Amino acid sequence: MADGVSLPRSYREAREDFLLAATTAAARLRSVEHPLKGLEGEDLFVDVAEVGPEDATEVVLVVSGTHGVEGYLGSALQRAHLESLAGVAADGPAIVFIHALNPYGFSWVRRVNEDNVDLNRNFIDWAEPAPANREYGELAATLVPGDWSAETQERTLIEMAAKLEEVGIDRLQQIVSGGQYDHPAGVFYGGTEPVWSNRWLQAFLGERLAFVRRAAIIDLHTGLGPWGHGELISSEPPDSAAHARQADWWGDVTSLHDGSSVSALLSGDWLAAAPELAPATEITGIAIEYGTVDSITVLQSLRADAVLHANGDPTSPEAEAVRTQVRAAFLDDDPSWLATCTPRYRGVAEAALAALS
Numbered sequence: 250m251a252d253g254v255s256l257p258r259s260y261r262e263a264r265e266d267f268l269l270a271a272t273t274a275a276a277r278l279r280s281v282e283h284p285l286k287g288l289e290g291e292d293l294f295v296d297v298a299e300v301g302p303e304d305a306t307e308v309v310l311v312v313s314g315t316h317g318v319e320g321y322l323g324s325a326l327q328r329a330h331l332e333s334l335a336g337v338a339a340d341g342p343a344i345v346f347i348h349a350l351n352p353y354g355f356s357w358v359r360r361v362n363e364d365n366v367d368l369n370r371n372f373i374d375w376a377e378p379a380p381a382n383r384e385y386g387e388l389a390a391t392l393v394p395g396d397w398s399a400e401t402q403e404r405t406l407i408e409m410a411a412k413l414e415e416v417g418i419d420r421l422q423q424i425v426s427g428g429q430y431d432h433p434a435g436v437f438y439g440g441t442e443p444v445w446s447n448r449w450l451q452a453f454l455g456e457r458l459a460f461v462r463r464a465a466i467i468d469l470h471t472g473l474g475p476w477g478h479g480e481l482i483s484s485e486p487p488d489s490a491a492h493a494r495q496a497d498w499w500g501d502v503t504s505l506h507d508g509s510s511v512s513a514l515l516s517g518d519w520l521a522a523a524p525e526l527a528p529a530t531e532i533t534g535i536a537i538e539y540g541t542v543d544s545i546t547v548l549q550s551l552r553a554d555a556v557l558h559a560n561g562d563p564t565s566p567e568a569e570a571v572r573t574q575v576r577a578a579f580l581d582d583d584p585s586w587l588a589t590c591t592p593r594y595r596g597v598a599e600a601a602l603a604a605l606s
């Protein structure tokens with residue numbers, strides 16, 4: 250299904266391709282405008298394209314761009330899936346494609362949103378105090394220093410190596426990427442309240458799934474794991490009924506909770522919150538996490554991006570180099586990467602449709 254499909258060069262291009270594929274597939278479309286503008290001054294939207302019976306009691310949701318820049322792959326997979334649906338009879342479960350859940354990050358080639366917030370750390374219970382991450386605080390000035398000169402990079406890498414020596418790689422990953430709520434200019438920052446995309450998604454899921462009996466959710470991510478490999482990551486505890494369904498539908502599923510995943514245990518990821526947002530629906534959700542380059546290269550790109558947006562000018566010519574660095578960390582424009590990533594998505598989507606049919 251990847252034949253002739255390459256990764257979009259910009260949010261604008263991704264959106265145009267997605268909307269064209271949706272129109273060709275005779276999908277029902279709705280577009281929700283974001284309050285801010287994109288990198289090229291373009292308007293930003295979350296677009297929802299839907300195929301299949303409007304009143305289906307079973308639904309498959311496919312989401313791209315939770316982490317902005319990771320949407321370049323997600324968009325291409327959604328587009329190819331939509332193209333394969335053109336002319337297919339409308340029965341069975343409905344398929345709902347949510348394009349660019351975090352359109353600002355997508356357009357600005359950032360993993361975070363317009364508030365420097367990691368959307369997958371933002372779905373905590375805001376009635377409670379945000380989770381503490383004291384050890385992140387000790388590393389905050391090292392991770393996101395005041396400038397990004399060669400000297401600063403060298404010094405901070407030495408500091409990080411010392412911490413690595415002290416706590417080990419798994420613990421360091423947990424401290425850095427598990428989520429933090431005290432350093433707004435830092436990395437993996439969860440914010441102070443539900444952000445725009447969070448509020449929209451809550452409202453959308455509450456309304457869209459109100460009369461849906463069972464839903465599968467496929468959330469598309471990149472930047473962790475071996476090149477082209479799509480790890481299936483569960484937000485559910487390994488002994489839960491939801492995890493049992495995930496394993497039954499999709500086979501080899503790792504969990505955030507038991508150290509089996511390439512990801513740290515997160516606070517505030519939206520798949521973990523989804524069952525509460527649609528309490529009448531049995532939700533079986535999975536994140537597909539596609540690998541790109543090594544984790545140090547990915548983290549270096551996120552640090553460069555955070556320094557740029559904290560202390561630099563994202564519209565300057567120098568900022569383009571940072572965006573190039575981030576793009577190269579979260580996707581591979583070599584067509585063989587997309588071709589390698591595609592079968593996993595296809596298999597997961599087909600299994601979800603079969604389980605719900």
Ligand SMILES: [Zn+2]
Pocket residue numbers: 316319469470471
């Ligand atoms: Zn992600």
